[in-house]
Amino acid sequence: MTQLLRQLLLFSLLILITVAVYNIVIDPYGVIRGDMSKQFTTPNERYLKVKHVIQNPNLYNSYFFGSSRVSFINTKKINDNNTWYNLSYSAGVPGDFLYDLKTMKKNGVCIENLVIGIDDLSYYIDPQIHLTQDLRKPFKNRFNPLIEYISLIPSIEFIKTRELRKKLRFQGFYDIYDSGVSHFLGKDGWIERHPEAHINDPKFLVPKWDEDLYKSRIEPALDEIKAIILICKQENIDLTFFFTPLHVQTYLKQHFKDYSEFLLQLSQLTSFYDFSGINAITIDNYNYYETSHFRPFIGDMMLDRLFREERSEFGVLVTSETIDSVILQKQKDITEYKLKNKTPYN
Template sequence: MKNNMNSKKWIKILAVLCVLSFGFIGGINYLVDPFNIFHTKFLKEQFQMNERFMKIEYLEENKNKYNSYMFGSSRIGTTPPNVIDKYLENAKFYNFTISSANLYDYLIHLKYFIKSEYPIKNLYLQIDISNMASYSRTESDYLRKPHPFVVGEKLEKYYLSYLSGFFPFNIKGKIAENINQKDLVGYYLETGIWTRPLKEKKIKENPEKFIQEERSFNVQNKRVVKNTQSENNSKALKEIVDLCLKNNINLIIFTTPHNKNMMDTFILEDYLKFLKMISSIANFYDFTGYNTVTTENINYYESSHYRENVGRIIAARIFNDKSIEVPEDFGVFVTKDNIDEHLENLRKQIEEYDLKKTK
């Protein structure tokens, strides 16, 4: 009898401790709000933000302000929508840049926009070459969890997952960002863009010093990224193209001008196969490779993200804007008829570039 009473006592103590622990973790998650889900603003500066949640939340109230969308990973996020607006009649673009986006993200959001009757006249779609090795999202990736409306889940369950989760890295990062404020990122929901004002200031003050001090520009990378998601990416891209045709959406596809240091991570033949896959489904503008823009580090904040000026010359090439100077070797319009010639040119270009690096 005594043992039974002791067992009940310990069960109650354990239950109380569990409740207190959950309350403590939930309180920290709510106050610090590492992904800006609850908008508590206890800490003003945002270290990371779940753009998939924030932007759908914003667009649900403001979708009729826009009739065109820019889809891409964070790399398209530095391009203001008005850069594209001027080239298409009565266009009002929104930059739907979302962290580490891949073709799965573009497909589920396009489906949701159509289903929810978002006005869409134009879709300006940027595809990263790194997408050849990625598809879908994991349940544990809280920074990139889709909005519950997009995947048909309950909002309450979504909030609870962010209250009860364990996010030491993200919490520490946000607290440090608010104390140190070394590399602030500005997020602008009305346009969808993000900015890096402190890095921009450093670049303008002393570009040579910036390049010397930016670690990602000064490392030697190996070609390790493979084309592992060919089937998934092919199906998703074809469905995106079909949805645009069916819904009378003007689709413009182009590839990301990755910095030379990021280009160095792609296995040559896998990268070329990925481009060929795109060309088999749709025409596109290819800005990849080692060209005047991608080999100049000053066009980038680090080896992953290009600056606003690059977004402007991408658009100038696509829309044939003669008022903006675009390097001759930057941007090729690719079709299934010229893809083989284009790939052969890229292969020679890359082999020559690799040869120069070894000398």
């Protein structure tokens, strides 16, 4: 072996060690240490949560699935004889839930009840893209994809973001190892101290939307939901679906044809609770962090409807018999709202 070759090998080894040390120390997505008390950026909740329940297969018997919009529903407030865990994560869609459900069952996780939150992402985002996204990669086995996170290319921008949030005393906490619920007490505290500033923030004029990413895939999404329903029937798992309350700006931005078609076909597969639409909750900025995520007290209201059957206009049970009237009412509500309010969609 020549001197030059030895030097190249040594240099390559030093680079690999440096990269590994960076990822172990910084742990950008929280998957190596798994210590959420030191997590100042969004972790890969999908990986961490599935890994947690697989390592503790009998700790819970009931689960919530959903996108990050569902992550603020506090499952600790469900007062029944079950042990609930909020297994929601960033951009979670039915294809992801199906994959993770199979992984959990394969590893002997106890599942008696499953509640699944769906939204516009459910029929606009292809779950296949999450297989290559570090924030959303699924748990496969003990070492996969853990080994991939040790070799991530260091990012100066990521470090800057992390350090900035530390300086700002970021008060978010991801309760991975107990309830699965996300808590952002700092945000809620600020809103309560400055309600007018929050309500009038220009961010509420911007819908949560990605023209490049959102592509209609209604039929594949419904096929994934069918597969989930089949597994739950075979495994005797009690299954409930609900549609999340989209902020009015995001609700109006989506294509109503896709939305109504998805609801129509979903109602032929299963009944579901519908919190979406134009109502007193979805038009009030106070109830949201931005145009994507509703605040925890809205989640409490949803739990009241889902588990205590409290009668309310917020959260309508939709069936195959009522879906036509529900869609007609939604069309009417949109028309009336646009007549009374100035929106980018008039």
